[in-house]
Amino acid sequence: MPEANPKNGFVIGVDLGGTKIFAGVFNPALECVATTKVSTKAQRGPDAVIERIVRSVQDVADEADLDLKQIGAVGIGAPGAVDGDSGTVIFAPNLPDWKDVPLKKELEKRLGITVVVENDANVSVVGVHEAELKGKPRSVVGIFVGTGIGGGLILNGALYSGFNHTAGEIGHMLIDVNGPKCGCGNKGCFEALASRSAIFQRIKAGIKEGEKTLLTEMLGDDLDDMRSNDLRKAIRRGDKFVEHVIEQAAEYIGIGVSNLVNILGPEVVVLGGGVMEALADEMMSVIIKTAKDHAMPGTLKGVEIIASKLGDNAGITGSAVLARRAAK
Amino acid sequence: MPEANPKNGFVIGVDLGGTKIFAGVFNPALECVATTKVSTKAQRGPDAVIERIVRSVQDVADEADLDLKQIGAVGIGAPGAVDGDSGTVIFAPNLPDWKDVPLKKELEKRLGITVVVENDANVSVVGVHEAELKGKPRSVVGIFVGTGIGGGLILNGALYSGFNHTAGEIGHMLIDVNGPKCGCGNKGCFEALASRSAIFQRIKAGIKEGEKTLLTEMLGDDLDDMRSNDLRKAIRRGDKFVEHVIEQAAEYIGIGVSNLVNILGPEVVVLGGGVMEALADEMMSVIIKTAKDHAMPGTLKGVEIIASKLGDNAGITGSAVLARRAAK
Numbered sequence: 001m002p003e004a005n006p007k008n009g010f011v012i013g014v015d016l017g018g019t020k021i022f023a024g025v026f027n028p029a030l031e032c033v034a035t036t037k038v039s040t041k042a043q044r045g046p047d048a049v050i051e052r053i054v055r056s057v058q059d060v061a062d063e064a065d066l067d068l069k070q071i072g073a074v075g076i077g078a079p080g081a082v083d084g085d086s087g088t089v090i091f092a093p094n095l096p097d098w099k100d101v102p103l104k105k106e107l108e109k110r111l112g113i114t115v116v117v118e119n120d121a122n123v124s125v126v127g128v129h130e131a132e133l134k135g136k137p138r139s140v141v142g143i144f145v146g147t148g149i150g151g152g153l154i155l156n157g158a159l160y161s162g163f164n165h166t167a168g169e170i171g172h173m174l175i176d177v178n179g180p181k182c183g184c185g186n187k188g189c190f191e192a193l194a195s196r197s198a199i200f201q202r203i204k205a206g207i208k209e210g211e212k213t214l215l216t217e218m219l220g221d222d223l224d225d226m227r228s229n230d231l232r233k234a235i236r237r238g239d240k241f242v243e244h245v246i247e248q249a250a251e252y253i254g255i256g257v258s259n260l261v262n263i264l265g266p267e268v269v270v271l272g273g274g275v276m277e278a279l280a281d282e283m284m285s286v287i288i289k290t291a292k293d294h295a296m297p298g299t300l301k302g303v304e305i306i307a308s309k310l311g312d313n314a315g316i317t318g319s320a321v322l323a324r325r326a327a328k
Numbered sequence: 329m330p331e332a333n334p335k336n337g338f339v340i341g342v343d344l345g346g347t348k349i350f351a352g353v354f355n356p357a358l359e360c361v362a363t364t365k366v367s368t369k370a371q372r373g374p375d376a377v378i379e380r381i382v383r384s385v386q387d388v389a390d391e392a393d394l395d396l397k398q399i400g401a402v403g404i405g406a407p408g409a410v411d412g413d414s415g416t417v418i419f420a421p422n423l424p425d426w427k428d429v430p431l432k433k434e435l436e437k438r439l440g441i442t443v444v445v446e447n448d449a450n451v452s453v454v455g456v457h458e459a460e461l462k463g464k465p466r467s468v469v470g471i472f473v474g475t476g477i478g479g480g481l482i483l484n485g486a487l488y489s490g491f492n493h494t495a496g497e498i499g500h501m502l503i504d505v506n507g508p509k510c511g512c513g514n515k516g517c518f519e520a521l522a523s524r525s526a527i528f529q530r531i532k533a534g535i536k537e538g539e540k541t542l543l544t545e546m547l548g549d550d551l552d553d554m555r556s557n558d559l560r561k562a563i564r565r566g567d568k569f570v571e572h573v574i575e576q577a578a579e580y581i582g583i584g585v586s587n588l589v590n591i592l593g594p595e596v597v598v599l600g601g602g603v604m605e606a607l608a609d610e611m612m613s614v615i616i617k618t619a620k621d622h623a624m625p626g627t628l629k630g631v632e633i634i635a636s637k638l639g640d641n642a643g644i645t646g647s648a649v650l651a652r653r654a655a656k
Contacts, residue, residue: 081626091626139491151591155483162593163467166627169590174583174622177504177516186622188505255502262497263479263591265490294502294514298409298419299494 010066011323012057013127014076015120015315016049018042018094018147023056024316025064025071030131030324032313034064042095049095050103054110072327073114075319076103077123081166087117090165116326120315121168122159125152127318128270128308137267141260143170144273144314145253148183149191153264171195175255194252196275200226202245214239228278235282243282249275250283254290257305261295272308280307338394339651340385341455342404343448343643344377346370346422346475351384352644353392353399358459358652360641362392370422374429382438400655401442403647405451406431409494415445418493444654448643449496450487453480455646456598456636465595469588471498472601472642473581476511477519481592499523503583522580524556524603530573531559542567556606563610571610577603578611582618585633589623600636608635 009028014021017040024035036059040049053076061068080092087104089095107115118126125142129135140154151170153160161167171191172184179188180198192198204223207213214234219226234242257269271280271287288305310317337356342349345368352363364387368377381404389396408420415432417423435443446454453470457463468482479498481488489495499519500512507516508526520526532551535541542562547554562570585597599608599615616633638645 155488160483163595163631164593164626164629166624167591167593169593169624169627172590172622172624173587175502175505177580177583178506184624252505255505259501259587260591262500263495263588265492265495265497267491294500296494296497296500296512298492299497301492303491 009072010064010070011072011320011327012060012074013123013316013318013320013323014053014056014074015123015319016040016053016076016078017120018079021049021052021056022312022316023060024313024320025060025066026317026320026324030317030320032316032320034060035316036060036063040095045097046095046101050106050110053107057111068111068113071113073116073323074107074111075123075321075323075326076107076115076117077120077315077319078103078117079120081164082117082119082122083165084116084118084122084159084161087115089117114323114326116322118159118319118322119152119161119165119168121150121152122161123152123318123322124150124272124314125154125270125318126159126321127314127316128272128310129154130321131317132308132310133268133270139264139266140268140270141264141266142308143253143256143260143269143271145195145271145275146273147196149195149256150273151260155264170256170260173256173259175252175259190252190256194249194256196228199231199245199249199275202248203231203242206241206245211241213241215242228275232278232282246279246282247286250286251290253283254287255294257287257291258294261291261299261303265299267303269303269305270308271306272310272314274312276307277311337400338392338398339400339648339655340388340402341451341644341646341648341651342381342384342402343451343647344368344381344404344406345448346407349377349380349384350640350644351388352641352648353388353394354645354648354652358645358648360644360648362388363644364388364391368423370424373425374423377423378431378434378438381435385439396439396441399441401444401651402435402439403451403649403651403654404431404435404443404445405448405643405647406445407448409492410445410447410450411493412444412446412450412487412489415443417445442651442654444650446487446647446650447478447480447489447493447496449478449480450489451480451646451650452478452600452642453482453496453598453646454487454649455642455644456600456638457482458649459645460636460638461596461598467592467594468596468598469592469594470636471581471584471588471597471599473523473599473603474601475524477523477584478601479588483592498584498588501584501587503580503587518580518584522577522584527559527573527577527603528554530576531570534569534573539569541569543570556603560606560610574607574610575614578614579618581611582615583622585615585619586622589619589627589631593627595631597631597633598636599634600638600642602640604635605639
């Protein structure tokens with residue numbers, strides 16, 4: 001480890017979400033040595049959120065017994081369209097009033113450290129590509145299934161963000177023209193069929209229609225505190241209804257995978273996000289089978305379809321990777 | 329024009345299709361100065377088709393009053409998965425028995441000229457990018473609507489063909505999970521909803537259900553010789569049924585465009601192929617409106633959605649562009 005120059009050795013990765021700010025300090029071996037998590041308080045507006053990011057960065061450095069002067073750079077993954085060159089958040093559906101916010105500039109002013117900003121799904125696929133796949137594959141499609149579905153693309157060995165920095169909006173790929181309404185206003189988007197929100201809606205609708213499930217025993221009738229882990233627990237305790245709903249979501253994810261394989265011909269498809277972290281064992285075989293059934297002949301030869309092992313850490317890891325590149 | 333070295337000045341572009349072989353000689357200004365068209369006779373197998381390509385190249389050179397020695401290189405667009413580096417046709421659904429055919433090697437042996445081979449939709453998008461868009465946009469999605477639907481991607485300024493050389497198989501992007509059966513075995517593929525075949529099927533089904541159309545007057549009851557141009561003629565003569573079918577296909581194409589915009593964030597989306605050549609005036613406004621209704625906010629800012637003016641010449645033009653690069 002290049003201890004001689006700790007300034008460039010340690011970096012901080014931040015995952016800015018609609019509900020929480022997750023930050024981690026990474027050592028020169030890209031190992032996470034400290035983390036902090038605070039709520040975003042998004043409703044307080046951009047300035048207050050930026051202040052909370054500053055505090056998170058200061059706190060997590062302190063947690064790792066480091067001074068900010070010892071941090072080479074800070075990387076941030078933000079939930080929206082981001083211009084990575086200028087570090088501006090163009091818009092962010094889950095962060096009220098965020099429109100053309102110069103996040104990099106504001107943070108550098110307050111922190112006195114180099115800051116790099118990218119879209120959250122983009123940093124996650126960078127994290128998986130670099131830390132989990134050792135940077136080897138030339139093309140990776142990352143599919144992150146959580147409240148919504150985000151995507152990130154590694155093409156020709158590098159992050160691909162497209163003309164308007166919006167590439168990877170795979171959650172709004174329409175796959176069922178007559179499907180359920182999506183938050184975006186359209187019908188049958190990928191995320192209206194296979195995200196955690198879609199799964200939870202289908203479970204609640206099933207219960208209303210008289211389906212029996214262990215979830216009501218576990219969580220009460222309103223299921224307000226339901227999490228992806230609860231679904232795994234219910235399935236492992238023999239809940240056929242939840243098993244069926246999850247299988248159906250896995251089939252939609254498999255169709256999403258095959259669409260992206262047909263369009264982009266990647267070397268690796270990696271699935272991540274909270275839903276996959278909780279339910280990969282239950283979903284992966286269905287996802288892979290459905291993708292193979294639907295992808296064109298020849299497109300999947302030698303292609304890996306895998307669940308990421310980074311889980312919730314993909315975002316802070318990828319942000320740290322981008323920070324490390326910016327610090328050099 | 330570099331007349332001093334005609335050897336590198338003229339190239340030949342070939343569009344190898346399932347039914348015809350279309351070849352053109354291009355001068356140093358990338359103007360097409362002669363063309364020939366012969367039937368492919370695909371059922372005779374790879375060797376016979378390769379012989380017919382050789383003859384097409386010889387004939388079109390002669391048509392332009394050139395000797396083969398004056399041709400810098402030959403480019404070929406082939407209908408299937410092509411390894412552009414080795415010039416091998418990996419598989420081609422519409423060419424019986426074509427599996428790992430070393431087309432470049434065989435043609436170079438017979439012609440004594442440098443040959444470059446690529447997928448047909450890929451060469452078409454190269455042709456549009458270079459000849460029509462002057463190479464300016466960094467990212468272009470080409471959508472070619474004919475018997476099927478093919479796609480080609482220009483990303484970071486260069487043709488993108490992916491890990492297995494299959495990128496751009498957009499015709500088999502599933503957009504209606506409960507839609508009509510596709511030739512590939514799946515249901516609701518883009519090309520099962522919006523290709524010429526899909527449009528013709530919908531027209532024939534409508535007639536069986538009692539729809540009235542001028543097409544039966546124009547072509548007889550079986551409609552066996554129906555072409556895209558006939559649909560345009562019928563619409564211009566006031567055929568409401570055909571107009572409705574074409575509008576529906578245009579809506580599906582608009583959804584295909586918005587999916588690709590959400591996923592790839594291109595700078596230009598260009599629509600080509602026989603259906604667009606015949607019906608662009610009837611379809612483009614519906615395509616653009618539907619794409620705008622479905623694409624995510626911010627993704628279409630400054631993005632052009634246009635119909636190619638190259639028409640049937642996109643393939644030979646793009647093949648000529650690749651030939652010119654290979655000849656250098």
